[in-house]
Amino acid sequence: MSLDNKLVSILILVVGLIIFNALALGPFHDFIEDYLNQPQSFPSFNGFITTFYPRLEVETQRFPTAFFLGKYEQVIYRANLVILFSFLFWAGIQIQRLRDYFERQYTVLSHLNSLQIKWFTVSFYLACIYYTYDWPANLLSLTAVQELFKPVGIVQWIPFFPNKLGIYFISITYFFLIAVCILYERKFWASIGVALLFLYQLGLLQGFEKIDHTYATFTYAVILLPLFHQNNFHFRGMAIAGIRISIGLAYLFSALEKLMTGGLSWLSGHTIKMQLLANMEKGHWFLYEPFPQIASLFVLLFQFFFVFSIVSGRACFIFVVAGILFHWSTAFLIDVGGYDSPWIFMYIFLFGTKTFDTNKK
Amino acid sequence: MKKPILAFFVLLLFSFLLPFVLQKSLFPFYRYGMFAEPPKQNLTHETFEILVYENGQFRKFDPMAKGLYPSISEYLMRNYYYRNQANHFLSIMAKDMGAYTEFYMLRHYKDGDAFSNIITLTDTVASYKNPVKVEP
Incomplete structure (x- = not known):
């Protein structure tokens, strides 16, 4: 790309950002403020917003208009951030050395041999049984309170809670397909079936107004693993690289959320103090300063830089140890997650590609 | 094959970016806002x-x-x-x-x-x- 074209691209970006921000923080900001003060005066817009963000009905009882305006401004700031980073990413891939580096990484990952594929798929589908064996019982119990069910995301396409017969059918099919994926190789359609039924059951469990991140990274593996069953090294490369990147990005976006929502003051340790306060039995020793501040700094640094573990073998080992300590601490101190968290299990995808690669010397 | 691979990774990135910008989980893709609340002076x-x-x-x-x-x-x-x-x-x-x-x-x-x-x-x-x- 010539220098002139680069300058024109930068100019378009700057002018575009100025216009976007002028409109979003000017007239549209005023409109949002009017809407928040008098939602009933804007029935069609209100319908659109409550469809997309049903919790608004609850939250307006708890927080003032300024809180929601803050949320709206956050959307604008975050959009700016994404546009800028996308531009930097685009500029980065114009650099030949960087492009070569990522292509080399991808090539190594895409040449998984049959032993590696077997190791990843068998371990993962065994883990599926371990982490989801109690879902049928939970779902059967939840039929008693199905009036509380509010489907989320893709589950909104099937907006009712299945009856007990339906749950038996779903569960038996799900575990049967997992068994097929474990016992036989290259079962593409069985793994697609596992993915769909996993997502459906998880969606049902999350349809009770509480989003739970326990299976966040695990879900990416469920979705991407069917690509392992295709006899094409590109598909396998995309699957393993996609799973690795999603683990790194999950931590990175957790850190970004903390910085965007709480700002640098998140490091003051107040948020961690509040969580410890809720679990006083184990947490009270750790309420004393400077533990909350040190813990906040560790959490932020760990989450922000974990993404580097996917490209560096040495960093990977250090971050995985830190990750295990991090998840065990949250389980012990604030009863979040567990010692056998699926987030910890997912670390197996960060290892093993070179160890098992018998084609490479 | 390069373009579909790039498209795949861009889509993967979007599954994180959309919930991040909209501050809302779009199941099965999540907003990672756990424990991100701004610090409060009062411990309530x-x-x-x-x-x-x-x-x-x-x-x-x-x-x-x-x-x-x-x-x-x-x-x-x-x-x-x-x-x-x-x-x-x-x-x-x-x-x-x-x-x-x-x-x-x-x-x-x-x-x-x-x-x-x-x-x-x-x-x-x-x-x-x-x-x-x-x-x-």
């Missing part, structure tokens, strides 16, 4: 629980009996309380329980300017009594 914390009055005695209601994990039932109670529908929530919990059984939703509110100075307040925010079942 609220919890909810249900008590059941049956055969002349109070006992704690276990939401797991209805398949609801404590973390989920806590959220539901809080949401129904703020939507002024706590009585409706209790009526759903009361289904299949004995006649005349009474249900009370309690809200515990911890507050304090320092962890050494915490006070806990408890309010009864809703109640429900199971009616007698009339045989057809």
